[in-house]
Amino acid sequence: MQRLPSVCCLLIVLLLATPGPCGAREYLQVFVVVPYLEMHTGPGRGYPVFNVVDRDQSVDVLVRYTEWFKVRTERGLVGWVSEDDMVRTVLADGSPFTFNRGDRAGFTSHRYEMGLFAGSYGGATLISTYGSWSFNSQLAAELAVGQFLGNVSTGATVDLGLAHVFLPDWRFSPFVTLGTGLVHTEPKTTLVQPVNRTEQTAYVGGGVRYYLSRRFFLRAEYKSHVVFTKLNSNEVVDEWKVGFAFFY
Amino acid sequence: MESGIRVFLLSAALALGGCASIHHLFHRHSDDGTQASADTSASAANGEESDSNPPRVIEPQVERRKIKVPQIHSHNWEFGVQYGALSIENFGTNPVYGLMGAYHITEDFFLQGSFGRSQGGLTSFETLSNINLLTPSERYYTYYDLALGYNFLPGEVFIGRKLAMTSSFYLLAGIGDTDFAGDNRFTVSFGGGYRVLPTDWLSVHVSVEDHVFQSDLLGVDKLTNNLEATLGASVFF
Numbered sequence: 001m002q003r004l005p006s007v008c009c010l011l012i013v014l015l016l017a018t019p020g021p022c023g024a025r026e027y028l029q030v031f032v033v034v035p036y037l038e039m040h041t042g043p044g045r046g047y048p049v050f051n052v053v054d055r056d057q058s059v060d061v062l063v064r065y066t067e068w069f070k071v072r073t074e075r076g077l078v079g080w081v082s083e084d085d086m087v088r089t090v091l092a093d094g095s096p097f098t099f100n101r102g103d104r105a106g107f108t109s110h111r112y113e114m115g116l117f118a119g120s121y122g123g124a125t126l127i128s129t130y131g132s133w134s135f136n137s138q139l140a141a142e143l144a145v146g147q148f149l150g151n152v153s154t155g156a157t158v159d160l161g162l163a164h165v166f167l168p169d170w171r172f173s174p175f176v177t178l179g180t181g182l183v184h185t186e187p188k189t190t191l192v193q194p195v196n197r198t199e200q201t202a203y204v205g206g207g208v209r210y211y212l213s214r215r216f217f218l219r220a221e222y223k224s225h226v227v228f229t230k231l232n233s234n235e236v237v238d239e240w241k242v243g244f245a246f247f248y
Numbered sequence: 249m250e251s252g253i254r255v256f257l258l259s260a261a262l263a264l265g266g267c268a269s270i271h272h273l274f275h276r277h278s279d280d281g282t283q284a285s286a287d288t289s290a291s292a293a294n295g296e297e298s299d300s301n302p303p304r305v306i307e308p309q310v311e312r313r314k315i316k317v318p319q320i321h322s323h324n325w326e327f328g329v330q331y332g333a334l335s336i337e338n339f340g341t342n343p344v345y346g347l348m349g350a351y352h353i354t355e356d357f358f359l360q361g362s363f364g365r366s367q368g369g370l371t372s373f374e375t376l377s378n379i380n381l382l383t384p385s386e387r388y389y390t391y392y393d394l395a396l397g398y399n400f401l402p403g404e405v406f407i408g409r410k411l412a413m414t415s416s417f418y419l420l421a422g423i424g425d426t427d428f429a430g431d432n433r434f435t436v437s438f439g440g441g442y443r444v445l446p447t448d449w450l451s452v453h454v455s456v457e458d459h460v461f462q463s464d465l466l467g468v469d470k471l472t473n474n475l476e477a478t479l480g481a482s483v484f485f
Contacts, residue, residue, distance in 0.1 A: 028317060028319075044402045065355075214353075246359070
């Protein structure tokens with residue numbers, strides 16, 4: 001029995017030392033059709049060029065980091081190539097190598113968005129973030145999470161809805177939103193014992209987005225929430241916020 | 249008599265030769281006629297076929313291969329842990345630990361969210377008077393922060409002759425919330441740090457941030473500065 005731990009250790013060492021099932025990953029191969037392709041030592045414009053790949057040579061694309069591709073040449077050299085250079089390579093069948101880029105066309109039509117806002121929710125300071133998934137260039141599903149910090153109460157909001165973008169190919173494009181959500185309110189301590197509450201909401205709103213550069217755009221938004229309270233009448237809360245967002 | 253026989257034989261030979269030549273001539277003409285008629289019918293048939301059906305193209309019996317283009321993996325997301333010290337204004341310096349996550353948008357900018365927890369000590373008033381201003385649960389300092397980061401001074405760190413690691417300084421500015429002393433406060437954070445990547449997927453970073461929020465805890469409403477220094481490690485995926 002005393003040998004059991006040592007045997008286990010030996011097995012673990014053997015398992016770690018044994019090469020696993022051949023995990024040879026296939027990488028995309030692209031060919032250079034311009035006179036040369038510059039390879040940098042790091043994923044940034046300031047990193048020096050240490051190698052060039054000649055025309056008609058190929059490279060394997062290992063991984064992508066923001067606007068840079070890590071590639072490996074036929075001779076095994078590894079370096080980073082900018083997306084401005086990679087867009088001028090071709091695939092094995094001669095078709096151009098295309099990928100999602102952070103430019104104006106990407107702003108018009110993209111799959112995902114994320115953003116960060118500051119604003120006001122019923123007079124309280126609001127911190128909010130959102131993410132969206134686009135069905136097409138005009139319609140997207142959005143999920144927003146926020147926290148409001150007021151003098152009277154604090155709380156959190158969650159909204160889920162749809163956004164319709166008008167004129168998505170314009171730099172300055174308006175949109176409307178519609179959806180539902182929850183609001184959790186924690187009144188600050190007063191003479192009476194406060195009661196935390198969570199209520200359902202529905203909202204309608206609108207806003208504008210303005211393309212800045214690369215993957216960034218500004219977004220300003222207004223929402224009118226109807227809070228379905230347990231009281232005799234519902235409550236209406238105005239929310240506005242301004243922030244920046246990016247797409248990818 | 250012999251001459252009569254010779255004349256008869258010669259006449260017979262000529263007659264047979266003439267018949268054979270005539271027969272051969274006849275047969276040759278009939279063959280030509282048959283071949284000509286066959287050629288004519290064949291050409292007519294071909295003409296009809298070319299009018300009704302286009303010429304057939306040989307269909308390849310090889311199934312077309314579906315070429316699967318390998319996906320390119322991106323390393324834009326970062327997730328990690330951090331540990332350090334937090335100086336809570338009036339409440340001393342204490343250990344802080346937390347989580348961080350980031351999305352690298354471009355080579356210059358990234359969006360970072362961080363969450364941390366610490367615990368405030370005693371104020372000098374509490375130490376001198378033996379009166380506790382806060383309960384133990386109210387001394388927990390919990391914060392989150394959503395910040396925009398900017399990479400500047402990118403470079404490389406060289407260890408020996410063969411190992412080079414990419415590195416970068418970065419600036420952070422963000423907003424968030426601080427839960428301390430039984431209240432939540434809107435907090436503005438700003439700071440900076442230094443990041444080294446030993447591999448493409450691993451990052452080691454040190455950062456210093458100031459968390460600023462309005463507080464009236466000690467009787468006067470004022471901005472409090474809470475400095476935090478952390479060491480962290482994160483992975484890219």
